[in-house]
Amino acid sequence: MSKLPSYKEMPIGLVIVVPGSSTQYKTGDWRTFKPVKDKEKCTQCGFCWLYCPEGAVKKTKDGDYEVDLTYCKGCGICARECPVKALVMVEG
Numbered sequence: 001m002s003k004l005p006s007y008k009e010m011p012i013g014l015v016i017v018v019p020g021s022s023t024q025y026k027t028g029d030w031r032t033f034k035p036v037k038d039k040e041k042c043t044q045c046g047f048c049w050l051y052c053p054e055g056a057v058k059k060t061k062d063g064d065y066e067v068d069l070t071y072c073k074g075c076g077i078c079a080r081e082c083p084v085k086a087l088v089m090v091e092g
Helices: 047-051 077-081
Strands: 033-037 057-059 065-067 087-091
Touching: 033 065, 047 057, 047 065, 047 077, 077 087
Parallel strands: none
Antiparallel strands: 033 087, 057 065
16 A cells, blocks of 8 residues: 655645645635524534534534634535534525
8 A cells, every 4th residue: 555645745736735724714705605503402512513624613612612704614514414403504
């Protein structure tokens, strides 16, 4: 089995930016839908955080989860994976 190359060894075009630079790109502007949480339904299971492909869901100091709309692209995966349907996608 061959070893995967590091990001520094990959050909130009496959790596756009260096790791950790995603905070420079405010990808939330791409969004047409955003997740809105019903706090009464939320059980703080963390599935929204676990399944968010962008890392836009953050755990707060009090153990709650919130979506950082600066980086949320509005894909809806968090809402789809929420077992109690505490998240719904709305335009915005």
